Amino acid sequence: MSDPIQEAILARLSKADPQGLGKASIEPAEVAKFLQPEQWQRVLPKVKTAALGMMRQGQLVITKKGKAIDPARMKGVIRLRLPTADERAAMPVAPGDADGA
Numbered sequence: 001m002s003d004p005i006q007e008a009i010l011a012r013l014s015k016a017d018p019q020g021l022g023k024a025s026i027e028p029a030e031v032a033k034f035l036q037p038e039q040w041q042r043v044l045p046k047v048k049t050a051a052l053g054m055m056r057q058g059q060l061v062i063t064k065k066g067k068a069i070d071p072a073r074m075k076g077v078i079r080l081r082l083p084t085a086d087e088r089a090a091m092p093v094a095p096g097d098a099d100g101a
Contacts, residue, residue, distance in 0.1 A: 005043075005050040006059075008035050013060065013082055022084035025063060027077075051080050058083065058091045 017024040028047045032040040
């Protein structure tokens with residue numbers, strides 16, 4: 001992974017949830033402030049876009065009021081967290097991701 005925004009999201013999540021259990025979440029603004037402390041508001045839309053892509057790849061879960069949300073309804077205050085073991089198990093396998101493909 002070479003996207004600095006995605007790397008920052010994963011770095012902040014690993015601090016919040018060091019065991020990777022999907023029990024702690026972060027705000028996208030926290031990542032934006034980490035990347036660009038003085039003008040974080042300019043980076044925030046890019047952080048949300050990167051998070052959306054990561055969610056589609058199964059790397060994280062976008063939540064609102066503690067519950068996973070449909071990305072089409074992503075507006076207002078959201079949080080990001082790693083998927084739980086159950087959520088990982090329920091994710092569909094993308095073509096080419098299966099062993100031997």
